[in-house]
Amino acid sequence: MGDPARATAPDVARTAALEVLVAVREQDAYTNLLLPTVLRRHGLTGRDAGLVTELVSGTVRRQGTYDAVLAACLDRPLRRLAPVVLDVLRLGAHQLLAMRVPAHAAITTSVDLAREAAGRGAGGLVNAVLRRVSERDLDGWLAEVAPPRDRGSDRHDAVVHSHPAWVVAELRRALGERGPTEVEALLAADNAPPRVTLVARPGLATRDELPGEPTRLSPYGTVLEGGDPGAVPAVAEGRAGVQDEGSQLVALAAAAAPLVGRDARWADWCAGPGGKSALLAGLAADRGASLLALERTHHRSGLVRRNLATTPATHLVATADATRPPVAPGSLDRVLVDAPCSGLGALRRRPEARWRRTKDDIRGLVPLQRRLLTSALDAVRPGGVVLYATCSPALPETAGVLEHALAARDDVEPVDLGPVLPQVEDAAGPVAGTLQLWPHRHGTDAMFLALLRRVDAR
Numbered sequence: 001m002g003d004p005a006r007a008t009a010p011d012v013a014r015t016a017a018l019e020v021l022v023a024v025r026e027q028d029a030y031t032n033l034l035l036p037t038v039l040r041r042h043g044l045t046g047r048d049a050g051l052v053t054e055l056v057s058g059t060v061r062r063q064g065t066y067d068a069v070l071a072a073c074l075d076r077p078l079r080r081l082a083p084v085v086l087d088v089l090r091l092g093a094h095q096l097l098a099m100r101v102p103a104h105a106a107i108t109t110s111v112d113l114a115r116e117a118a119g120r121g122a123g124g125l126v127n128a129v130l131r132r133v134s135e136r137d138l139d140g141w142l143a144e145v146a147p148p149r150d151r152g153s154d155r156h157d158a159v160v161h162s163h164p165a166w167v168v169a170e171l172r173r174a175l176g177e178r179g180p181t182e183v184e185a186l187l188a189a190d191n192a193p194p195r196v197t198l199v200a201r202p203g204l205a206t207r208d209e210l211p212g213e214p215t216r217l218s219p220y221g222t223v224l225e226g227g228d229p230g231a232v233p234a235v236a237e238g239r240a241g242v243q244d245e246g247s248q249l250v251a252l253a254a255a256a257a258p259l260v261g262r263d264a265r266w267a268d269w270c271a272g273p274g275g276k277s278a279l280l281a282g283l284a285a286d287r288g289a290s291l292l293a294l295e296r297t298h299h300r301s302g303l304v305r306r307n308l309a310t311t312p313a314t315h316l317v318a319t320a321d322a323t324r325p326p327v328a329p330g331s332l333d334r335v336l337v338d339a340p341c342s343g344l345g346a347l348r349r350r351p352e353a354r355w356r357r358t359k360d361d362i363r364g365l366v367p368l369q370r371r372l373l374t375s376a377l378d379a380v381r382p383g384g385v386v387l388y389a390t391c392s393p394a395l396p397e398t399a400g401v402l403e404h405a406l407a408a409r410d411d412v413e414p415v416d417l418g419p420v421l422p423q424v425e426d427a428a429g430p431v432a433g434t435l436q437l438w439p440h441r442h443g444t445d446a447m448f449l450a451l452l453r454r455v456d457a458r
Contacts, residue, residue, distance in 0.1 A: 014091065014109050016042045017055035018117065021087045024060065024352050031056050031352060059094040061191050061351040064162035065138075066093040068145040073132040084117045085126065092130045097138040107131060153180055161187035166359050167344060174393035174430070174446075182440070189439035190347040190354075196224040197245050198232065199275075202282030203312045204239035217423050217442065218248040220279070238310040243275045244349070246437045246444030249421060250389045251276045253435075254336040255283040256420050257451050260383030262333055267292040269322040269337040269376050272300030274307030276338055277315075285313035289333075294322045323371040325379055330454075333384045335376040339369045341390040341397050345446030348439055362396050369401045373452075377405065377412055380454045385415065388450045393438075398448040399430040405452065415451040 016038050023029040035056060039049045059066070070089050071078055078086060092110035095101040107130045115123035136144075146159040154172065158165040161184065172183050200207045200220045207220055211232060215221030221243070234240035254276075255266075266284050271277045271293035281291045291313055295301035301319040308315055320326050322337075342362050343353045369390070376386045388405075390397050406412060416433035429436040434450040 011109055011112075012042050013044060013048050013051045014055065014113055015116075016044060016052045017059075017091060018084075018087060018113055020052075020056045021059065021091065022084060024056075025083060025087065028356065030350055031060055032349060054099065055091060055094065057193060057351065058098055059090050060355075062094060062098060062162045063090060063355060064164065065142070065159060066090050066097070066162075068159045069093060069097070069133060069141045070129065072141070072145050073129045082118050082122065085114055085122050088114045088117065088122075088126055089129055092126065093133050096130065096134050097141065103134040107134065149180075153183075157183065157187055162191060163187055163347075163354055167347075167354055167357070170344060170359075170362075170394045173395055174398075174436070176430070185440040186438060186446075190351075192348065192439075194244075194348040194439075196229050196242060197248075198222050198224065198229060198235065198240055199243040199248050199279060200234065200240050201278050201311070203285050204282065204310055205234040209234050210240055215245045215248070217421075217444070218245050218252065220252075221245050221248055238307075241275055241278060241307065243279070244346075244445045246345075246391075246442070246447040247276055248279060249424065249437070249444070250338060250387070250447055250449060251279040251283070251336070253417060253420050253449055253451065254334060254387040254389075255280060257334065257385045257387060257415065257417075258420070259333060259385045259453065261381075263287060264289050265292070265332045266290065266334045267294065267325075267327070267332050267336070267376075267379065269294055269325070269335055269372055270339060271295045271304045271317070272297070274304035276336065277304055278307045278311060280336065281308055281311040281313040281315050284315075285311065290314040290316075292327070292332075293317045294320045294325060296321050323368070323375050325375055327379050329378050330381040332379045333381065335380055335384075335386045336389070337372050337376045337386060338389045338391075339365075339372050339397075339401075341365060341369065341392040342394055343391055344394050345391040345437075345439075345448070349445065362392075362394055366396050366401060369397060370404055373401060373405050374408075377409065377452065377454060382411070382454050382456050384454050386452045386454070388452065390448045391445055393436055393446045393448055395430060398434070398436070398450070402431055402434065402450045402452075411455055411457040412452050413455050415453050417449055417451050420451065421449075 095106035111123040111127045114126040147155045149156045154165045154168045157168045198210045210222040212222035212224040229235050229242050266289050268277045272295040277293045284291045293304050295304050305317045342357050347354050373388050414433050417435045427435045437444045437447045
């Protein structure tokens with residue numbers, strides 16, 4: 001395997017990867033947002049940039065699995081390791097168990113990283129542990145460290161598919177009676193790197209201008225096989241953007257929902273960073289409608305303004321709390337409430353979220369989601385509609401919020417979303433008439449959509 005005790009400098013790609021992992025851990029950074037900056041700083045492009053991306057994203061996604069393996073190779077709890085040493089061990093484990101990196105190269109470069117970050121003693125520990133890891137392949141380790149299914153499938157799937165057990169349980173409940181095979185398919189989809197999806201903004205660009213394959217469900221999207229989306233002229237000019245197909249469908253449903261009467265005043269209740277607002281604005285312009293985009297923080301409302309800078313629609317971006325919106329009650333025709341949520345539906349794109357969120361986070365978000373939906377329903381006139389959406393399939397954030405609103409009001413009725421998005425199949429939500437998208441079925445984030453119409457009080 002070579003001599004891992006030799007003194008060498010860590011290679012640039014692995015140094016960059018460790019830098020990102022440390023920032024994710026210490027600063028709550030998101031890998032997809034931080035990676036471009038780190039790659040530029042280290043001058044990494046092409047295959048080197050791809051290597052760093054795989055090292056970081058793969059290590060974060062499979063952290064739960066690797067921690068179980070590493071724990072079996074150590075004589076102390078993981079929590080007693082220096083955090084940066086654990087980062088290095090996870091990087092090494094990913095190379096040994098999931099990448100075509102020769103064992104000697106994975107171990108030697110990891111030892112170099114550990115020495116650079118934590119001293120000579122750390123290098124010796126990393127060498128010993130990763131040599132043990134290299135003695136088996138991933139299937140061999142899973143056979144040893146994953147709890148048997150008969151001791152609880154949530155714990156088994158948590159190790160095998162690298163999700164916290166409580167997340168596995170929430171996703172299993174959201175899937176309903178589909179069975180363990182479908183749960184495994186969803187968890188596996190969460191661990192598959194998503195392809196980049198573009199959206200042509202109506203009135204500014206057409207799908208024909210964008211590279212890639214046309215999206216299956218949205219008439220405005222394409223899917224890239226690779227490359228930098230920022231290099232696409234329409235994206236660079238703000239006439240198109242990067243947006244998951246599920247998010248495109250949310251905006252399309254909000255725009256296509258049937259209402260009664262006037263259709264001139266639209267609003268996006270939680271607009272930041274502005275991708276859905278930009279698509280909504282283009283659709284609004286086609287019908288001569290205006291768009292109000294609300295966002296609570298100045299930073300995020302600035303992102304919304306940037307996304308709407310080129311839109312042909314009449315629009316206003318306001319920094320405001322949508323639970324207390326700066327509009328008169330009953331003055332709007334359409335409102336999209338893309339509510340802040342746990343993000344359990346976007347674990348493909350933000351894998352670190354699975355390790356940051358807790359069940360308490362969901363309990364803390366539900367009251368806010370209820371208030372946002374209530375304020376939106378107050379803001380639309382009778383005959384107007386509210387589309388409630390979350391990028392989470394967790395039942396407290398979806399069915400729970402919707403059922404609370406229906407029970408609390410006598411001036412609201414549910415509307416079946418099936419006819420609004422007829423191209424979306426096998427997406428029945430937990431409440432009749434709602435839709436639930438899934439990564440393993442639809443290739444999208446797990447977006448939940450529910451449509452409500454304001455009516456005269458009974």
